Amino acid sequence: MDYVFDFSFLESFRSEIINGVRLTVMLTVVSILPGFALGTACAVGRLYGPRWLQTAITIYIEAIRNTPLIIQVFWLFFGLTVLGARIGPFNAAVIALVINTGAYSAEIMRAGFQAIPKGQLEAANCLAMTRRQIFWNIQLPQAAELVYPALVSQFILMMLATSIMSQISVEELTGVGYQVQSITFRGFDVYLVIAVLYLALATMLRLCLHGAAQLAFTRLRKLRTPL
């Protein structure tokens, strides 16, 4: 069996591939922070909110975590079109990613909030900090730092999950790959390159998130010890 690889499409489709990478990165970057914020809000609501809010958030989290992302995307994209709201595929993709990541990071952050030693809260109370101060200065930084590795994995999974968005005509990296292979008929070669690009993107995202941790967590930066 001799198969001759032909990577000449890298030359002829360079700008398409670069655009695909750009779109994948855009989807990821735009969705991470709102997704994390939504997740944190849900974690707080589920832990400290009134009963009805807790129930609502639990239903949201279980519904999202037990159905595939692609069904959520289809539901949102085609559903909104039927309702007459034309928001465009890119926006639909971002909204779906935020809702999806929100549910997953809510569970992660909840574990973080629960893992904070009780003495921290008692100490904060002794210092006469208000509820708001305790949350922003004591609970949130510690919870985020405790579960940061899990969050990083979740965000990388989210980046990989953007590859499904070509199904609603957002031409990110995987979608570009499909176009290129349908013109060149070199499906195997094209997707090998796409796979390598995703590996590189995942590695880069991991490095960036670790860099972000150094910036965000003052304690980690100064002491350089795990919490």
Added chain:
Amino acid sequence: MLGVSLDQYGFLVQGAFWTVVLSLMGFVGGTIVGLPVALARISRGWFLCRASSLYVQFVQGIPLPVIMFVVYFGVSIYGFDVNALVAAAIAMTLYSSAYLGEIWKGCIQAVPKTQWEAGECLALTNLQRFIYIILPQALRIAVPPTVGFLVQIVKNTSYSVVIGFFDLTYSAKILNNATFKPFVIFTAAALIYFAICFPLSRYARRFELRLHRRNA
């Protein structure tokens, strides 16, 4: 019902059947490949350890749809006429073996080190220690995360839609194109997925609680 005929719901159920088939194939394949991966990850041999760790990092760094495409086009260049089910099953095997290998590695390592040492004191060989002492304990630890990962497998079979495998997502997509009732159809599909995944999630959580209680 809601503008969608019973036949069409039946079509969804047909798709759901193939989703379950593919999930089972992925899980069985993932177990067969994942167990050696887990063993290689904890082995003391430099090569085995590096190679398996690279394998896991590769698979975990590539999106499943891309793995599906690579397998789909990769098998066909060898002259086999691939059917989408075979390609999807191979891709699911690759994907789940990496994750299961990593999960089980953690479970084996979670068995206290003193258990290995005690086995050594009893003059058991390496293999005996592993089979009679470590494995039974690791299996008990492994049940909750493995059941939890089953949920991921079921959900991620939906990515096989990119290579045109007829599963629940694909049948929902076709129905939506035919009837254009997205809310009804995708809600029905989501409910079927939920009906499969939610009991598994609950089981995983219950097993985990029981395990914690026993250890406490």
